[in-house]
Amino acid sequence: MFQATPLNAQSYGAEKRVRTLFGLMTLVLGLPVLIILGVLLVKGGPAISVDFLLGDPTNGMTEGGIFPALVGTVWLVAVALLVSVPVGVAAALYLSEYAADTWLTRIINLAIINLAGVPSIVHALFGVGAFVLFFKFGTSILAASLTLAIMTLPVVIVSTREALQAVPMAFREACWNMGATRWQTIRKVVLPNAVSGILTGVILEVSRTAGETAPIMFTGAAFFLPFLPLSVYDQTMALSLHLFVISTQVPNVPESLPYGVALVLIGMVLSMNALSIGFRMYLRGRKKW
Amino acid sequence: MVSPPVDKLSIEGLSVHYGDERAIGPLDFTIRQNEIFGIIGPANSGKTSFLRTLNRMNEFNPEMRVTGTVKMNGRDVNAWRNVYALRRRIGVVFPLPVGLPMSIYDNVALSPSLNGVRKKAALDEVVERCLTRAALWDEVKDRLHTLGSLLSGGQQQRLTIARALSQDPEVLLLDEFSIAVDPVTTMRIEAVLRELKEEMTIVLVTNLVQQARRLADRTAFFLMGECVEVGPTEQLFTDALDPRTKGYVEGDYG
Numbered sequence: 170m171f172q173a174t175p176l177n178a179q180s181y182g183a184e185k186r187v188r189t190l191f192g193l194m195t196l197v198l199g200l201p202v203l204i205i206l207g208v209l210l211v212k213g214g215p216a217i218s219v220d221f222l223l224g225d226p227t228n229g230m231t232e233g234g235i236f237p238a239l240v241g242t243v244w245l246v247a248v249a250l251l252v253s254v255p256v257g258v259a260a261a262l263y264l265s266e267y268a269a270d271t272w273l274t275r276i277i278n279l280a281i282i283n284l285a286g287v288p289s290i291v292h293a294l295f296g297v298g299a300f301v302l303f304f305k306f307g308t309s310i311l312a313a314s315l316t317l318a319i320m321t322l323p324v325v326i327v328s329t330r331e332a333l334q335a336v337p338m339a340f341r342e343a344c345w346n347m348g349a350t351r352w353q354t355i356r357k358v359v360l361p362n363a364v365s366g367i368l369t370g371v372i373l374e375v376s377r378t379a380g381e382t383a384p385i386m387f388t389g390a391a392f393f394l395p396f397l398p399l400s401v402y403d404q405t406m407a408l409s410l411h412l413f414v415i416s417t418q419v420p421n422v423p424e425s426l427p428y429g430v431a432l433v434l435i436g437m438v439l440s441m442n443a444l445s446i447g448f449r450m451y452l453r454g455r456k457k458w
Numbered sequence: 459m460v461s462p463p464v465d466k467l468s469i470e471g472l473s474v475h476y477g478d479e480r481a482i483g484p485l486d487f488t489i490r491q492n493e494i495f496g497i498i499g500p501a502n503s504g505k506t507s508f509l510r511t512l513n514r515m516n517e518f519n520p521e522m523r524v525t526g527t528v529k530m531n532g533r534d535v536n537a538w539r540n541v542y543a544l545r546r547r548i549g550v551v552f553p554l555p556v557g558l559p560m561s562i563y564d565n566v567a568l569s570p571s572l573n574g575v576r577k578k579a580a581l582d583e584v585v586e587r588c589l590t591r592a593a594l595w596d597e598v599k600d601r602l603h604t605l606g607s608l609l610s611g612g613q614q615q616r617l618t619i620a621r622a623l624s625q626d627p628e629v630l631l632l633d634e635f636s637i638a639v640d641p642v643t644t645m646r647i648e649a650v651l652r653e654l655k656e657e658m659t660i661v662l663v664t665n666l667v668q669q670a671r672r673l674a675d676r677t678a679f680f681l682m683g684e685c686v687e688v689g690p691t692e693q694l695f696t697d698a699l700d701p702r703t704k705g706y707v708e709g710d711y712g
Contacts, residue, residue, distance in 0.1 A: 269520065342518055343556040343618070347569040347625055348546030357568060362559055 209432045216429030225395040230415055231422050235430055240397050241310075241405030242437070245385060246378050248314035248401055249321065254371055256318075257325030264326070265333040266355055285323035289383045292320040296388040311401040313389025320384055321374045328373070332366025333359060365452035372445035376438040382409040392418075408434045464491040465532070466629065466659040467512065472526035474507045474516070474683075481507045482683040484526060494651060494660045496674025496691060498667055500706070504683040505663040509631050512661070513548040514541055530629070546573065549622030553634035555614035557606035558621075562589075562598050565606040565617055569625045584624055591654070592620035593646040611638040619647065623654075630654065633663045648673055667707055671695050679703045 173181075224234025268274040296316030306312040336359050344354040390410040398405040412430045415422045465488045473483025482504030489495045497505050507522070509515070514535060516522040528535045530544075538544040546569070558565050566588050567581045575581055585602070589595040594616040598609070606617050615638045622630060632651075636644040651660060651673060664670050670677050671691055678688040679702075687694060687703045698704040 339552075339554070339556045340558055342515070343552075343558060343621075344568075345518065346513065346515065346545055346548075346550040347572070347621065348542045348544075349568075349572055350542050353572050357560075357572075358558060 206435070209428055209435060213425060213428030213430075213432035216425040217432065221429060222433070226393065226411075229421075230393060230411075230419050231426070235408065235411060235433065237395055237397055238406040238408045238411040238430075239433065241390065242379055242408045242434075244310050244398055244401075244405055245314050245317060245389070245407055246375055248310055249317040249378050250371070250375065252315060253318035253322050253325050253374065257322050258329050258367060260322075261326045261329035261333060262355060265330045266351055266359065281323045281326055284319075285327070287320075289320060289381055292316055293384040293387050295319070296384055301388055307402070308387070308391075308404055309389050309402045310398055310405055311389070313385040313405075313407075314401070316384045316388045317378050317381060320381070321378055324374050324377065325370055328370025329363075329367045332363040332370065335366060336362045365449055369445050369449050372441050372448070376441045379437055379441070380409055380434060382407075382413050386410055386413075408437075463493070465489075466491040466493075466530065467661075468527075468529040468532070470527045470529065472508075472511060472524070472528060474504070474511060475523040475525075476521050480683060482680075485685050487678060487685060487688045489659060489661060490676070491659055492655050492657075493675040494655050494662055494673050496670035496677035497661065497663045497680055498665075498670045498677060498706070499680035501665075502682070503680040505680050506633055507683075508680070509550070509633055509661065509663060512629070512631060513545045513550065515550070517541070546625055547628045549625050549627035549630045551615075551618050551622050551630070551632045551635045553637045555611055555618050555638055557609055557614040557617050559605065559607045561603045562606045562609070562617065563602040566620050566624045569621065588620040588623040589617075591623055591650050592616040593643055593650065594620060612640055612643060615639050616643065616647070628658055630658050630660045631663075632660065634665055635662075636664070636666065636669065644669075667709075671707075679706060681706070 221234045222239065223236050225236060226238075227233035264274060264278065268277075293316060296312060296319070300306045300312035300315045301308055304312075306315075340358050340362075341354055344358050345351075349357065385407055389404055390407040391404040392410075392414055394404055394406050408430060412427055412434060415430065416427045467489040469485050469487050469489075471483070472485045474481045485508065497508065499505055507516075510519075510522070511524050511528055512530075512535070516524050530547075535544055558568070560568070563585055566585045570581060570584050575584070586595060586599075589598065594613060597613065598604075606614065609617060615635065619632075619635060635647065639647065648669070651662075654660065655675075662670065662674060674691045676689060677691040677694045679686045679694065679698075679700075681702055687698060687700045689699070694703060695707050698707065
């Protein structure tokens, strides 16, 4: 006949309490997200319209739309990606597939992690010094995007390296044993199986880049500029900076306007994340081992 | 008139260390062209470490340090500047099967296509020949474009053998190939190996003493990193020079 000992009962009780605690923590975590989304939808929702999305800001930015800022954010993110993805993926490939574990590669790894910890305002000042002044790009999309790219490089490198290292070593060895070079192995076996992880990292980077304000404030984003940029040497408006400006710098802005901008920005970011989740689910469905 | 045996692989003073610890050696023996060379011995006796030195797989593991020489066709394998060309000539089959995450067809066609074979017909021919030899063709011929990594363990093992054969190797290294394969299939592969030795040199590491006896022309007995004895297989099994060999093949320990 089975009889629960006091010790059994004790661990059963602890199990239940711990489980409840963890569950509560998860709820606490979800709450702010729901509140933020709810408030934005209620207060900013009425501001959203076709004119708002596709119109220029008017009347000292207290009325009108956000189209230049929307386009500017897309420019900034796209140019930043064009730089950070090739550089980051190549660096991650080198670190994961070629580099031996030496003091030098350890220092490089440490540097990458530290770069990820540098506050964005410091990146902004670096961007001013390096790209605006030293390379004489001026305040431009190019300077702002390069600053954003440097800021997000560590994220790309780390997420890419993790994706690469999730590919089992046995696959590489099997390929090398056939006389495949490292590059042939990367092309045929490693990259095809890491691409979903790499793209997930890239998409997360997009959402982070789109929301950053400090790095672009001094390097290329304009306070008010109701024209669309024509090249990477132009300045541009950006959603994140626009939100900052109309919330704090401009008097007499109706309340719904900043909420509307915030809603558009968060909508962009969330749809990128949703895309990444959907894409990951699609690729996981085709998982090959 | 029988031509005298040609040395394919010469092992000269070969030792392997992991860190400060010596795993094998020093070893000195030769493996002859077109023979099946069996290596038997209990677990941890250095059989796999030995195989890894032959095509410089030791370079995958920075802990592993090799001294001494391995010569293939009289030339030190470490003198090959192009290690990829060396590895292409040596096929390897590991105990744990690795079906690459690509189609069955691509698994076998990979090596020839990396080697510059582009014609579909030529690749088709290699795929069919190698899969047939590995006793897998009949089971997969209708689904060559399904994933190789989703085959059963035994099928993946035969796929690995087919892949090794697709390299058209001069030397085939087999490390416990039958561990995941059922006895009937094992017998079929053994029959293939007997045919293959006309074309290549086979080094067969096995835990199954009787498999070495069935297949190998000559056999080496490894014990704790040392090569106790090398000799014609029948002699090793019936009239071993060393009492430790005699004890092992008769099943006194192992």
